[in-house]
Amino acid sequence: MKRRNFVKSLALASAGTPILLNEMKIQSIGKKLFDVAGFAEDRVLVIIRLNGGNDGINSVIPIDQYANMTIQRSNVMIPQASALGLTTEVGLHPKMGGMRNMYNDGKLGIIQNVGYPEQNRSHFRSMDIWSSGLIDNPPSTGWLGRQMDVDFPNYPDAYPNTQYPDPFAISMGYETSSTCQGLMANFSHAVNNPFDIYNLASSGVLDDGTYYGSHMDYLATLIDQANAFGAQINDAANAGSTLSTMYDAGNPLAVQLQYVAQMISGGLQSKVYVLNINGFDTHDSQVSAVDSTEGTHAELMKRLSDAIEAFQDDLMLLNLEHKVMGMTFSEFGRQIASNASLGTDHGDAAPLFLFGSCLDIDIMGSNPVIGNTVVNQAGIPMQYDFRDIYASILKDWFGVSSGEVQTLFEHSVTFYPLVTPCGVGINEEDLAKEGALIYPNPATSNATVRFTAGNEWVKIDIFDINSKHIAEVYDGTLSQGRHDIPMKLKGLPAGQYIVQIKKDSGIINEKLSKMK
Template sequence: MSITRRTFIKNGVAAFTVSLAVPRFVSDLAYAQGPASRNLIILDLSGGNDGLSTLVPYTDPFYYSRRPTLGISPGTVLPIGSDSSGKALGLHPKLAGLQSIFNEGRLAFIQRVGYANSSRSHFFGTDIWSTANPMNSTGSGWIGRYLSTLAPPLSPLVAWNTVGEAPHMFQGTVAVASIPNVNGYAFQSPTGGGEGVLERAAATSIASHIPVDKPQVAFVSTTVQSALATLDTVASVGQVKPSIAYPNNGFGQALQAVAGAMVKDTGTRVFWVQTGGFDTHASQDTIADNGAYVRLMVTLNDGLSALYTDLKNQGLLSSTLLLSFSEFGRRITENGSRGTDHGAASVMFAMGGGVRGGIYGTSPNLSPDPQNPTLENAAGDVTFETDFRSAYAKVLDNWLGADSVTVLGGNFRKTGIDFV
């Protein structure tokens, strides 16, 4: 893992330094309009989401026999119909908000998404979902490559990351703004007032000296430049009053900032939001009110419901698409710790005004028969039906107006998953 990161860092610095020839940090650019004003929110459910507890195959007897304590009873799931194979599916009981969105036709689930020889490592798995290349987990991210295809000038906030660390998926030649807290995104000075104005001018000038012989210093200098160039716009986003209250947790606040950025038309094309804690090896508890998985679902449901309603109220839903992913699904049979270990394929979902709601792909048959074609690893894990790059391709081609073959380095277009 360290080796792959290091290789990336080396390449990343080189790429970044080259891109400095383009004057990106201008605040009053005219951004491309029309279909290009659409944006994409990537949602990372980090830790490896147990998709079988999100979208529950509640009529599969093996679901209950293999999950004696984690099985969610048929009476409590929120039914959303059946997939094309006729298998009835329901949402986790705490996903009532998502059920409403589904019923409005603005939420799609894609079942059994993954890739061959799925990595069961968090870090390798995340890297693969980021690069969109199961053979090579290093190098630029697929979103980073998409951003490189956009014609300049780009907004300095074209890629907006709501957590502290820049996600691998966004890394490439275009600068990513990481804004974990819009209100903390400000320039402070020891004295303030007029002295603070002088200091900010000095800091801006200092950051403009890019040493050609020191790529690392050059990288940090451009980070400082990018931060200083975006302070005032981000401050204005912090002033936006949402149309409804967002949950007072990190995920909710991140989504509020995303909506605020859309309201202020910051020129952002991709956002990154994350909610973690999905690595539920022990005491996963999908049922009790304070159960670990229940709390994950509450956070997810409340945050996304608020975002959906807010964007709808503000007329921004039609230009927004949210796409979820997680580095892997989890083992079907629960372990001795009432949890689940690392597995393979899992469910993705997409939400937004342009989404064709519904259930895409087919559910696995959970029979522990080793010959069961929907499972792998001696019927221990769900095997993939849709390559994850086909979901990416759909978003690139049909939503972002990009060429998925260029960005993904191959043709992964697939019919039957027309969720957008």
């Protein structure tokens, strides 16, 4: 029957019947993923889906394989001179300057040849597999949704509540991500623009004592309740800020990542953000006929790389780098040999990117081996199982025990050290040195910012939430120790501001609320 599929695709918050219960064999009761004490508490995972099947060979270029690549895919191949070398053997697509920079800064990780056994080359089926992390069982739950079901068994009925006021995950766009599909509902809240959730201006009609009025009032109350997540997201977006100037407003992925930064910095407690970029199904015109470094795929790589670089830059400026890591995935790579239409067809394994400042890898795995003869329909064999990547992230980034992680998957999980114990073990005093205190806050006409300096140059500025420079507070050298710098706020419109303290030793951003 079609019911389940339809209801699932609708991602109804209240899919009425527990139709899938008997299909779920790998449930477990364990420690809460997002309830772990300490370091993992406020960590965020950003997932970017490369929809359509990304050509891994032209993304992460095996420089040592050029001789045979010429045999296999000369019409789409990136000229060796154009590849952006990371090592002598591995290069990036020439449009991926941003991610090359991140690699050089230790903020980009590449895992080679990620796939799964007996690769399915249907977009739909393979995306289901990647989203669910299930191969043998029906993909009725997402790999993240499954863990969230363990943690929050009464979702969505009992949520939001005071302990969990925010959605557990955000899907950027209009669709909820199937990675977050739980048994009864999708754990993600679809957000196209966090400043505009549902955008339900309240109706002019209030309860005027008529039957109609009483119902309007009743419905409006329900709508408010249904929109509780929307209001939280709205509030976070308004409270948050974004500081990077690298976002390109013409790059949809960059716009969405900027929204994500805005929400995270605004204090939204969502643990997962899923984004999507379409267009990777490059059967034809993957590259321009006159220049293989241009074309559809080049544009996609540029968008991806530029957007991630801007996002990482923003996280650094916002002092949030230690809280956020990212991952890309695509339903499959493409075949080794190109076709005659300047394109490539559905293949098997492909590289997967991780990004963030807490990575423990640079390049994991070896270049794919390109043979010297064209084998019809050959793809890149898998070296790493994507489920093990998921499992390792759950364990090291979210702190789920290996035993508990194992219960989420069908296969015997192998863990890889992908993430450092970033931010763990820093003592409170060190942390205090990296912070600042603004008092009073909210403030009316005057406020003071307190922080420590180490006999160094310090510049203090106030920005508005659109990163527009509002005022300079201080510019000079300060002695070792604690300092209290007064700020005059008279004349500033009421609203949220960022006080930025730039020191030789780093940048601190603190929020300031100005009242009338």
